[in-house]
Amino acid sequence: MNSVHLAWMLGRPSSTRSSSQILTVSAYAMVSAMLLIVLGGAYSFTSFEREAQATYLPLAGFAVVLLAVPLMVLGSAAARLSARTQDRALSSLRLLGATGGQIRSVSLLQAAGTALAGALAGVVLYLASSPLVAMIRFQGAPLGDAIYLPWWAVAIAVVVIVLLAVISSLAGLRKLIITPLAVATRQSVPVPSWIRVLVTLGSVALLYFVFTNIGVVSQEFGTIIAVIILGFGFGLLVLNLAGPWLVATVGRSKLKKAVKPEQLLAARMILENPGESWRQVSGVAMASFVAVVGGSGAALMSMGNGQESTGTWFDYLPQDILTGVLLTLVITFVCVAASASISQSASTLDRADLYDGLHKLGMGYEVMNAARTKSLMIPALTASIGFANASVVLVLPLAGVAVLIKPLTVLVVILAVVLGLVLIRAAISVANPRRLLAERV
Amino acid sequence: MLENSLGRPAVISARGLYRNFGSTAALDNVNLDIQLGQSLAIMGPSGSGKSTLLHALAGIDLPDSGQITLNLPGSAPVQIESLKDKPRTKLRREAFGFVFQSGLLIPELTAIENVAMALMINAVPRSNAMDRAARALAQLGLAGMEERRIGQLSGGQQQRVAIARAQVTGASVVFADEPTGALDSATGAEVLETLLDCTVGAGKSLVMVTHDRTVAERCDRIVHLSDGRLLDGTARQERQAGAWS
Incomplete structure (x- = not known):
């Protein structure tokens, strides 16, 4: 054969x-x-x-x-x-x-x-x-x-x-x-190294420096855009490096404070593989990042509204940037929801025997579901807040405080973070062990 | 409390149990009493209905018809078959302990956390649960291994953790499905000894499904299933008398 x-x-x-x-x-x-x-x-x-x-x-x-x-x-x-x-x-x-x-x-x-x-x-x-x-x-x-x-x-x-x-x-x-x-x-829990954090902090500081002095690097529009694109791409990569460490740190803190079975289980599930926990929610982190960058971009452009029409393509730019930001966010969220549903369903199917077995022992599906929910929502919240803060640092030299605290920016960021968390929560419900495992039988 | 022919109290009484899977009869008019402090081995060929019977007695699965009565000392009798899923799940975690062939330990948790989890689910505070879990592990010779993750323990040690989890809640009845099936004979014998000590030795009942005659021989009573029908059981005294005659 x-x-x-x-x-x-x-x-x-x-x-x-x-x-x-x-x-x-x-x-x-x-x-x-x-x-x-x-x-x-x-x-x-x-x-x-x-x-x-x-x-x-x-x-x-x-x-x-x-x-x-x-x-x-x-x-x-x-x-x-x-x-x-x-x-x-x-x-x-x-x-x-x-x-x-x-x-x-x-x-x-x-x-x-x-x-x-x-x-x-x-x-x-x-x-x-x-x-x-x-x-x-x-x-x-x-x-x-x-x-x-x-x-x-x-x-x-x-x-x-x-x-x-x-x-x-x-x-x-x-x-x-x-x-x-x-x-x-695997014999022991992998602990993401603190060196990742050092590299990330150093890189963010470097990007902050580059963005602050971007006018010195070049005056040419194309070059400036290229530097910004590459800078943000690089920023995303290094922030991803620190993600697992951040999740592991929060997981350890939750483990110490856990009083209920689902809290203990959730903290251990996070610490079992902080890298995997991070991967499952990194889409939300990206959404926060996009929201800060896009929200401030849209706010920046809206400041130009009301100016006299030039009768050229330039007149449409502010509105188009806002459309682009919203589209990017929508696509990001669709990807986040789909990947979280897939990862959670895969994980539930993977652990089907254990879930069934624990149910036999008297552990209700609701305890397992609560643990699973927490094991994803805790990293998701950590990712959203962590990335939103980091992207503020990167956007600050480009847009300034005035733009970052504009209602449009703040609204886009808050909406994006809340929507991201709601989507993750919905994705967890899709992969409910009781339903998925019932379908399997 | 119901009493059987020997005059000892029956902690679980099953009457007229039937369970079919399609056209196959897994349980066919099964009647069985399990006495407090007794160890009972359920034997039979593959597919004879052993695990189905254990699942029915423990309230994991429901029979198509028949009654299963739980008579715990100091409590009102409970008709297990009439309970809905939630109260049955609660009953399992409060009144019963389980030891399965695969252990069913949570791999993310440490040994002590796996044991403590059984208490925490019953609303015992974490610190208290951890103390009791540590004592249970120490009694089973696992002192010093509390913080090890399940993957860091041998098969025998994992089964001891499962036994500790089954008895830490003070469950009156422990159900075991091939508890030594995945172990070598020496380790299996040690685990069986531990299981009997923790259950029958402490005045609790043990219901065990096994293929292994030597494991079954250690129990007070052996019953045989064939095509879902319960054949006559033998008590240890009868077996010993048979061997001597």
Whole structure:
């Protein structure tokens, strides 16, 4: 039996695996649809007049940088779920004597197949939602057909998603190849190093310095925009570095104070893998970041409202920036909600035996659910507050205090944080063990 | 309190239990009394209904028909089969202890936290729960291992933690489903000894499902199931008399 046949036998649609299979394919579909919509939106700006393009394209690039993290989080949640659904079958194959190479080929074929099915469904979703997206107004007119990407760009996006799925699957496979039992044998809780915090603080200070002196670096508009985009991209990366440490610190504090069973369990669930806890909520952190950056950008632009019309593309810029900020936030939130639902569902399905067993012992599903909810909401709150503060530091030299405390900025930030937390809470409800496990039986 | 033919009080009485899965009868008119302070082994081939019976007696699963009466000393009798899911869950955590083959310990928690969790769920304050859990672990020879995570314990040690969790609440009845099934014979014997000490040795009842004849032989009474039907049981005295004759 060759690897292709084996991959099909293990991965073909089946009623016993339907929940996780539908979830995985839907996750990839969501990733590809979102990616195509974002790229389509950015691509539509190429239809503007050349002078407008010089401003709109860098701003679209900025939005893409900000959206990269939520999209990557969603993509990696999909890939991890895909790998998890096959873990047991692949472990059994390994025990039956399959070689590491055979396991690798089967797993990669399955990951690629699932991602391809999802990505193609995503293309359909993108095409179906495009008429709605085309109605969004920029430069005083709907985007229209400019939103449709050329076919080769769509093909490249599909290939990229499949490749990312394969890479994620390869990374997840290392454990399986090493031990046929594929059992987590970690002996101690990993503690994120404080060095991460030092690196993050140093980097934020450096960015603050660069942004404060941006006029010294260059007077050219394009260069300034490029520095800001790269600076924020770099800022997002280093803030992500400190995230797990921040979550672990809050988790340790909660562990000390825990008095109820769900509090104790939640704190331990956070500390079990602070990196994973962080990943599940990092989308909310990004949303807070985008809200501060976008909110102050929109407030900055609104200050220009009421000026005399120039009769050029420039007249639409303030309104378009606000539209762009809102779109970026909406897409971020869709990604956050989807990735949190996927991660939580995967985690619930993963722990199905334990949940069932603990219920037999007399631990109500409500205790487990409360623990799960807290284990996600605590990092989510930490992420929102932490990132909102950090982004204020970065935006301060660019926009100034006057802009940061403007009602529009504050309103966008508060709305974004609250909406982010509400979405995470809703995602947890989707993955309620009682319902999910009842469906599984 | 109900009394059986030997005149000892029955802590659990099952009458006319039926349970079907599709066309398969997992329990077929099962009648059984479990006495306070008694250890009972349920044996039978795979698929004979052993675990179904244990689940029914413990209120984990409901029979299609029949009565299961719980008669705890100092409490009014409880008809387990008539309880809804929530009160049954409450009953399980307050009145019963469980030791399963897989241990069912929470991997994120330390040994002491796993034991204390059983008390905390019953609203015992954390500090008190931790003290009692530490004592329970020490009694089972796990002093010094309180802060170890489950992955840092051997199979035998994990089962001892599960036993500590099952008896720390003072449960009158402990249900065990193949508690030594995943252990080597020497470790299995030690764990069984500990389980019997903590339960029957302390005046509690032990209901144990096992495939292993030598494990069953350590119990006061053995009952056999076949195709959901309970065959005649044998008491330890009868078995010993049989061996001597």
